[in-house]
Amino acid sequence: MIDEIGLLTGGRFEQFGYAVLRNLQPGEWVERGTTVEGAPRGYTVDTSAAGATLVGETSSELNYFDGDLEKPTKDLAHVIKLHPDVKRIWLLSSREASAGETTACANLATEFIKAHGTVDRVEILDARRIAEHIFENLDSERFVNTLVHYLPSVGRLADENAFSHRVPRYSGYLARPSEEKKALERLSSASQLVIAGISGIGKSALAARLAEILRGEFDIIIWIDARDLHDVSQLSDIEIGRHGNHQNISSLIRRYKCLLILDDAEITSQQVATMDLGRSKVVLTCQTTSDPNAIVLGDLDAGSARTLLEAGVPQPCPDKTFQRVWANVGGHPLLLVALNRLAQVEGWEAVDDCCEDAVDSVEDERHNKVCQRILLRHQAALAQELAFIKWCGTSRFDAELAEICVSSRAVKNLQKRAFLSATSAGDVRVHDIVYKSIQSVIHVLAAQAESFCRRLEHFIYSEGDREEVILRRIAYLHAPLLRQLLRENRSASFVYAVALARSGNTPLELIGDPIPTAQDIAARGDWSGREIEVRSVIEAVEALYTIASANEGAASARKSLEKNIRALEILHSSPSARGELLVDIKHHYAKMLERLGKLKEAEAEFRAILDEHPKFAAGRLQLARILAKTKRNKEALEECKLILGQDEVIAEPSLAAILLEALRLMSSIGSLDDVKSYEPLIVSALAKARDIDKSISFRLIAAVAQKMWYTMPELVLRMFGTIEWRDSVPTSDQERFDWAQAHKQAAKAIYVRDLRFREFLAAAVDVYELIEAPNAYQRVQYAEALILLERFGDANAQLESVGEPHREAFWWQRKAQALLGLGEAGLALVAINKALGMIKEQKYKAPLLHVRYLVKKALSDTSARDDLEEAIMSLSVDDKYRKQLEEELAGAAQPS
Incomplete structure (x- = not known):
């Protein structure tokens, strides 16, 4: 990543730097350093926020850190001259500083702060420190999405990070030497370990500690939030990462020495015993277990409890207060940490108040009562965060949704109070005891609910046009919430979001009839600002077909589409439809005709679109598919070559999926010479696939492998070498079959004694096994x-x-x-x-x-x-x- 940052120069590095700064210091940054076209502007700072009290400067000069740091010194002087009231300054360089240069930068920052009393922070970030910040924030999907156009590796790293590097950190972890020793001894002699105990007792923290101790002994550490897993068979198909990629964890642990941690698991040790673990080991954390060898965590002893309670608090806990804490929560780590955070902010009196008069009830009730009081003490500071969790209606929520509805610091604010359990990338979970307390004492005010709805609606409106993966993931994870919002508010944005989720348990009547909505839109003379309404109709037609197909069968789905395609026809013929939106309507209308088997009509529609918009690659790809489906391979091949000849398709990241699909279709229907002539493009396109939908690259590799494995084995092997292919799992049976076939052909393309021969075949067998029917x-x-x-x-x-x-x-x-x-x-x-x-x-x-x-x-x-x-x-x-x-x-x- 450091090397990739070093390749960014001029305006491109400035634009990259803006994205990094927005993540370093969330806020409304004003980017003045470059024009819209990326050209530099003079006599201004590169970017600023909060009335220019926050300022960022970027530079890609080769000698930025040379000698006496002339360039950073000039940048700091430039900032203070233009903005004398600046409080914080960030200088970003695309160059990597040496150890000595890093020390010199720290000294320069200290001296500058001493000389300018208004400035309280100066940070000089070289390529290494920028890369470290990016790596620490790989679980922020929105941040990663802003960087993929600058750093080719960041998307792949984010996907890998999502399942193999997300061991949670517990900064306040209090060592449990006896339990740690027992756990390590157990893992040294057995293939699995169960850690049991009540919610908040420290199971996940102990598992994370074991991962830290044992990291050097394993090839990969895999942490999975296992609440939604009920059988070990599900481990063969785990969804991870930014694009819904699927990973075969069962295959991974057979092939490599892995430490797999299934946190908060319903899977039992008896089920794990049926698995082929190879050299891997499994740690399960759960609340109850019948495993006689489980390590069952109990409360901390009084001395440890006091240590945890007092950590970071200037004054020791008064004995009277500690006795009250001990009587009410005992050695329960979660509540002790939560009380510790309260003591740091409000002092020991607040801790005393939370534990007063709770001792007269049973343990669970005491814990709940204390937790509720802690929440109420934080309610003023965390009013929005706590109300948001109650509004979501689930202890698990999407981190991006919290940022959208509350603030960029929402998750960190909850973490700071010790309210969150270990989370996986993108997902956030509230501790069970905390969530139960939120349900009891937190009430969502009408103004808060309105604010959350408004912010979510604004996000859907702004992102809907781009159909970001983030929106699709939020719609899927929070489908129950969106369905409830739609019941209360027939906003087009909520129709659109529910339709995007296409959840099988969505009542068809909830989405409604798209035809009257289409008629209403078509009657309006101006569609400006109404794009999401149009897209809600398009997605509703698609969703009604998909849900009917899943629930009622193909015949019912076809009947639904035969009726609802009328909505697209109405939009299609409206005089107000124009520009890109009209092209999109026509495109979807033609696709629905194809789905109905009306290939002749669909072909005519696509040709009409291309007559007006010859560079509309998505439409040309659909036309090529129809031509191939109707056995006109020569014509289809010509359409594919037109797509592959467009500079925009090759260069524009947003069109990469079309590029891969065009190459796949050409490989399926073209000759060996056709495929060979596009060999460089195939390999370079696959290299980009790490930041696109992997399933498309699966289909391309499968198509080429099945045609070329014997005549051009070196191309097949090069293709596999360009992507992270091991243990990835496509989502549909047909894609899985194609992917398994590609692995088999790759095995047949190499010498039998090559170590990869059996590796490719083992991967093929793993994927064949996942085909459901x-x-x-x-x-x-x-x-x-x-x-x-x-x-x-x-x-x-x-x-x-x-x-x-x-x-x-x-x-x-x-x-x-x-x-x-x-x-x-x-x-x-x-x-x-x-x-x-x-x-x-x-x-x-x-x-x-x-x-x-x-x-x-x-x-x-x-x-x-x-x-x-x-x-x-x-x-x-x-x-x-x-x-x-x-x-x-x-x-x-x-x-x-």
């Missing part, structure tokens, strides 16, 4: 991978699960191979003869004859050589497979 063809392909791994019994079982009506020539071919591997050469001969009797195309004869050669050879049949010779003669003289068989024939002729 495999058809006969997919089972046969899966069996081939198992045969290549010499798992003949498993291959035979897959083949036997195919019904007799679907047992075609290639089924019998794989059956023969499986039987041969199981030592049943006689039965294998019967199977391969059936395959040869069923084959219809001459080009498939050679591999079947080769299998019969191997079977006859095992049977010591003297006619085996005849089959190999016949296989060779059935192939053209320049065929690569023929050369392979000729070498095998020559080897067979050599005396043993």
Whole structure:
């Protein structure tokens, strides 16, 4: 990342610096340093906020840190001259400072603050410190999204960080030497450990401590919030990261030495015992367990409790107050930390008040009563944050939603009071005891609810046009909240958000009838500012079709679309529809026609769009798909080449998905020469896929691999080398099959003794296993991978699960191979003869004859050589497979 920052120069580094500063110090920054086009402006600071009391300057000069720091010194003088009342100054450089230069910068900052009494902070950040700040904030999706156009690696790092580096930090962790020792001893001799105890007792903190101690012993530490996991099978398909990518954790822990921590798990130790962990180990934290070897955490002892309670407070806790705390909350770490935060702000009297008269109830009630009082003490400072949690209606909420509805500091404010449990990237969870107390004592005022709704609505309006992934994720995670808001407020933004979520349990009547809304919009003469209303109609039509399809079947969904497409027709024909919005309406209308099977009409619509907007790549891609679907591959290929010839598609990140899809379609329908001519573009496009939707890159690799694995194996392997392919899981059965096929073809493209051969095949098998409803063809392909791994019994079982009506020539071919591997050469001969009797195309004869050669050879049949010779003669003289068989024939002729 440091190297990538160093490549940013001029206005590009300034624009990057603005994004970093907005995250360093949230606020309304005024960016004066560059014009809209990125050209520098003179006689001004680069950016400022809060009435120029906060100022940032950026520089990409090569010698920024040289000598006596002339450039930073001039920048500071420039700032104080233009803004004498400045309080805080940030200087950002794209260059990396040495250790000595870093010390000199610190001295310069100290001297400048001494010389200028109004200034209370100066920070000089080199490329390393900027990179460290970015890395520490990789879980902020909005921040990462602002940086992906500048730093190619940041998206990939964020995705990796989302599942492999998110061990929470507990700055106030109080060591538990006895429990730590027991846990380490248990993990040294067993593959799993259970840590049990009531909410807030410190289970997650102990697990995080173990991860810190053991980090050097494992390849990867994986922390998963496991509340929503009910079975170990779910670990094979965990959604992570910014783009909804899926990860196969089960595969990961088999292949690498991992420490997997399942926090707050419902999965039991008995279920974990059924898993193939390889060299990996698993730590589960849970509230209750039947595991006799579990470490059950109890309260801290009095001495430890006092230490935790007094940490960071200038005055020790009075004995009387401590006795009251001890009587009410005992050694409960969460409440002790919460009381400690209260003592730091309000003093020991506030702590005493929270514990007064609570001792006369049972333990849970005492804890709840104390927690409620702590909340009420913080209510003035955290009024919005606490009301927001109550408004959300769930203890788990999206960090970005909290920023949207409350403030950029909302999550940090809650963390500061020790109210949050360990969280994964993007998600925030409130401790159970805290959430229960919020439900009891916090009330959402009408003005607060209105503010949250208004801010959320504004966000949907502003982001809806760009269809940001953040909005889709919020809509999915908070679908119940959005449905409730829609019941109370028929705002177009909430219709749009609920439609985006497309949750299967959304009542169709809640989304409503899009046709009257479309009629109302179409009747208006000016659509300015009404874009989200138009998009709500578009998404409603899509959602009604999708939900009906999931809940009621394809026939019902088609009937819904046949009716609701009328809404798009109304918008389409409105004289007020114009510009990009009209293009978008036409595009969706044409896509719905295609979905209805009206390919001729859809094609006409796409051609009409392209006549007016020839560079509309998304429409051209849809046209190419229709042409391919109607067997006009030559025309489809020409459309793909037009897309791939557009500079905008190649250069613009927002069009990268279209670029990848166009390459995939071309690879599927084009010739080997077509694919080869685009080899550099394929590889460079895949390199970008780390910051796009991985599923598209899966489809591209699969398409190329299945066509080129034999003729251009080096291209197939290069493609896999450009992305983080291991253990990634596509979301649909078809994509999973394609991805598994690509791995299998990659294995076949390399030398059998290459270590990657088995690695690719193992990955293929892992993904084949995830196909929920495999058809006969997919089972046969899966069996081939198992045969290549010499798992003949498993291959035979897959083949036997195919019904007799679907047992075609290639089924019998794989059956023969499986039987041969199981030592049943006689039965294998019967199977391969059936395959040869069923084959219809001459080009498939050679591999079947080769299998019969191997079977006859095992049977010591003297006619085996005849089959190999016949296989060779059935192939053209320049065929690569023929050369392979000729070498095998020559080897067979050599005396043993």
